[in-house]
Amino acid sequence: KKLLRSKSKLPPGPTGLPILGNLHQLGKFLHRSLHKLSLEHGPVMLLRLGVVPVVVFSSKEAAKEVLKIHDLETCTRPKMVAAGLLTYNFKDIGFTKYGEDWREMKKLVGLELFSPKKQKSYRYIKEEESDLLVKKLSNHAQTETSVDLGKTLFSFTAGIIFRLAFGHNFHECDFIDMDRVEELVIESETNVGALAFTDFFPTGLGWLIDRISGQHSKMHTGFTKLSNLLQHVINDHLKAEQPEDHLDLVSVMLDMINKPTKSDSFKITSDHLKGVMSDVFLAGVNAGVITMIWAMTELTRHPRVMKKLQEEIRATYTRLHPPAPLLLPRLTMSDIEIQGYNIPKNTMIEINTYAIGRDPKIWTSPEEFIPERFLNTSINYKGQHFELLPFGSGRRSCPGMALGITIIERCLLNLLYFFNWILPKGMTIEDIDMEELGSINIAKKVPLELVPTLHQ
């Protein structure tokens, strides 16, 4: 068997501080650095981040082997400091290890948030939020003023998801406004995507560097803000009577705290409640917003396609700009063999969907936006086709897929059915900035501002 060996050095970070700056900064640009490295070194790379071995897979075949054939052996998550902090010591779904707690929580949230029955009962919320969106854009269309689509789409998506999960309408909230919520989502995502030295260097050294560099206090400040917000939402639930027929996830979980469940060894605690709320906060909102912004950006740059937008809308945008370019990291639970390489137990695994989406062996003109390429194929986004994995695949794939797709479809249809879109005065298609930024999610760096006009 071929021995896995280190084929590449870590790329230098963008700051002038070669050691202190690198790891923290690298988190922000990891997908791009890894894409470049994989073009040079091939689709299987072993990186040594400090003392931790991380294997990065950048091919469709490898993704299939990990996520389908070896799904079970790789479906736990590594314990990273920032994720632990934000999820109340891994009491959530996304970052917790594989096991009974994960299974029970996933079942509960599946039933109380994602089930078709729940979604149906919450239809009116999606309709109200859509009306609000169309009204807001119509005002801009009448006054011929541009809208910051990032802010508008965040407000729409967060409006729906927080009302579904938290029972809270942040448009009418007296303790926090939508702009602050957006800042907090971005800050929390940045923190969870940043790589801490504590994760990769032996205890003591990493701990010290994170303290000297300010990373530790940055994470804790961000966490305190998030924690205060979640506690505020919970306190409001405790104060107010909840309607019996329309219990949101927070109400249901509050009612279950410390009560016996069917499982002998699992009990819901208040940390589980906050952990799941963190998940919704971190995973639920921004991925959808980012998908829509990139969709609108590409469509604006390609007026021909904007005109032709049709049912393939679902598969189209997530290839070039997968909202989560490395999915979430996996960890091997036993020794396995992937692509002919021996991968030992406890190796961190990253599936580089960013590189797979741009792989010239799979896609003709990979960097081009050609949505028609999906017309005569059976490729879908649901995790069965390993060249397109916007929601991941296997046991740890996204449980919010159906909800995410409904929101994106509803929103894009509203944007494109009622309005035509033009660039602000003085701007041309060439001026649209395509720079990416982000860590677990890759957002567009420069906000997309467009002027809606009413379609007669």
Ligand code: HEM
């Ligand atoms: C367009 C919208 C969305 C996209 C593109 C998206 C994408 C993803 C991806 C790529 C993963 C990692 C999968 C893996 O590691 O294999 C994930 C996991 C997850 N997502 Fe989503 N997501 C979206 C919407 C949502 C929503 C609306 C929610 C909840 C309200 C949600 C909750 C989660 C959770 C809890 C996980 C962790 C699952 C686990 O580890 O078992 N997502 N998502």
